[in-house]
Amino acid sequence: MKNFDPKYNDIPKTEIHCHLEGSIRTQTIIDIARQYNLILPSYEARELDRHVKVYDQLRDLQAVLDAFAIFQNSITSPAVFERIAWELFEDCSRQNIKLFEVRFSPDWAFHGHGVDWDSCLEGLLTAKERAEYQFDMVIGIIAITSRGMGPESCIKTVDWAIRHKQHILAVDLADGEMLYPMNNFVKPILKAKDAGLKVTIHTGEDTPASAVRDTILAFQPDRIGHGIHSIEDMSVIELIKERNITLEVNPWSNYLTNSVPIIEEHPLKKLFDLGVRVTINSDDPEVLETNVNNEYRIAHEVLGMSMDDIAVCNRYAFESSFIEDAAKQRIWDKYFEPVS
Ligand SMILES: [Zn+2]
Secondary structure, three states, X not given: OXXXXXXXXXXXXXXOOEEHHHOOOHHHXXXXXXXXXXXXOOXXXXXXXXXXXXOOOOOOHHHHHXXXXXXXXXXXXXXXXXXXXXXXXXXXXXOOEEEEEEEEOHHHHHOOOOXXXXXXXXXXXXXXXXXXXXXXXEEXXXXXXXXXXXXXXXXXXXXXXXXXXXXXXXXXXXXXXXOOOOHHHHHHHHHHHHOOOEEEEEEOOOOOHHHHHHHHHXXXXXXXXEOHHHHHOXXXXXXXXXXXXXXXXXXXXXXHOOOOOOXXXXXXXXXXXXXXXXXXXXXXXXXOOOOHHHHXXXXXXXXXXXXXXXXXXXXXXXXXXXXXXXXXXXXHHXXXXXXX
């Protein structure tokens, strides 16, 4: 559930793992559908929520895929993409998120309606610049290559990201780690790295610690999305620490996808106590009906992390953020340093 308790809402926050495609407001989906004559199961927000939100662990996989199909089908034009981005940044500012990295998979998001990638990036940049100015925050952009879209898509996405590297900070390999072996993706991801882009990889979400180890050895990532199953093997924990890799953890998402069957048993605090650089994020705030405040509430009230521990996670996010040093330092000094 989205949380606006002042205890969490008032403190300045970071978020470095958030998918733009999982962050579209329900009312916006309806507005877009009306404008572009799209078919929806309902045109009433509360009713549509039942189709586009995952509230509990018991929803079957098909229901989750159906929800994402509606999100995907909503991305109909660069103007729509700009609107979605702007609304996400607005939602960030409502929670006092001051340092934010947004990620999206251009091939997955744009291929349905054949929307032009460059025009969408321009829309996103317009929203970003406006939000940075209006909300006094700093925003970074990550391009995702989705394993499910295949190796050709990975090559295309990496080349596109390299072409726009003045605006795109990093690439992320996401989606279906169990279904799609990593081998086909290593070469393009390393090409991105060679070109100066940062690398983060979704791994160890629903895969074991060995997958995290294989990922680290093959890709040498700067950060890892999730990585929670590394807790099962201390040698992997040591490897993560040795390589100074930051984990982008998303507690409620891990529970809803059943990667962690019981929320009380989420390893966030254990990883933190072991000295792993963990950060706290929301993943897909609209699909999962969560926000960073809620993730902090879980960390504090369910998992027993102190508010000081959480402030340390913010520092980890700041330090590992791909955003340019001067820009993130200004925000850090202004909003975070006095309270930490
Ligand atoms: Zn993710």
